[in-house]
Amino acid sequence: MAEDESDERRSRTSDIPVDLSRERETFVRQFLRKGVELTEGLIDENKELRSQLAAAQRENAALRAQVASDDAIRDLLRKIESLEHERKSLVERSSELEESSRRTEHRNLEVEQELHDLANLYIASSHLHSTLSVRGVMRHLKELLQQLVGAETFVVYLMDESAEEARPVGWDGVEDASALASVKKGEGAVGEVLMTGVPRVVDRIEGPGTLEAPIAAIPLMVRDEAVGAIAIASVFEQKGVWAAVDHELFNLLGSHAATALIAANQYTEAEDAFSALRGLGDHLNPNP
């Protein structure tokens, strides 16, 4: 039966005219060629589209990277701004700390100087009153003037009993001690100090003075009365200015030196410490 159908088809084909057959064959070939061309075109177009897609993806990635980069830059800028702010803050804090450190250092120096001044005053006071010998008190007084004040030439005067004249009782740096004379109350710089009880100290040390015109004249006071004076004619060359403690030492000498000398002088008249204490109780408790 299958052979019959095949034969029938062959017979039908053979029945088609030759031209038509060719035409059909040409058509089929053209159709197939165009199909191939179309397919190739589609393939090319597909390739092109793929290429464009890849390019677009690359561009997209680049843009994404750019955006990310911009964000990173913005983050970095923000970070830089923050760090700059922090740096300014640290610089300000550092300046404050440096200033604070300078102030502390300055204050430390001031404290050290104040301690030194207090030590000077303590030592001066304790040494003045550490002896009941008149010579001892005078030695300490002279040492104090030399070592603590830096006095080079000076004379200590004490009033005589008339209370009108003061005579030199101690000195140092004086070339001719035999030429030292008594000073009358009210006469000259020292006499004026003896009269008024007010110290005379030059503001600026511009060189040595003289015993008649000393650079410092300090009254030695007992209660409100000057019983003597210290005249400083010159100080050591390197001492260009009075230190604050010098004025304190002058005050201390003014109020303690005469008392120490009087106490030592009174004590020399006593036989011993016990006799020197005689009558003390009565003075402390005059109306038992």
Next chain:
Amino acid sequence: MADFSCLVVEDSPMMRQLLVFALARIKRISVTEAEDGVDALRKLAGTRFDLVVTDINMPIMDGLKLVKRIRSDETHKDVPIIIITTEGSTEDRQRAMALGANAYITKPIQAPQVIAKVKELLSLE
């Protein structure tokens, strides 16, 4: 416990006390006092000192002789020495420096100056 020991040689008790007060402001330092050069040598003989502060004008043995003796002593030849001088003793100061003193301070002394000099010689902060 002190890390440094200092010998102060000064005949004036007042000055000696002032120097001791100043040195006491420095931490980790102990101070021994001597009244003159001979007393100082006696104390140097038994102890190792890190620093000597000495006056120049002293009875019995002055500061110049003391500096010379210290520098000729094997034990103490390298110990730093500060001399205390007065204005009128420039020659003494120069002689002391020539004999081997390391520094000088002029009277009347200022504690901050003494402290600074001692710290410098002992390489303290």
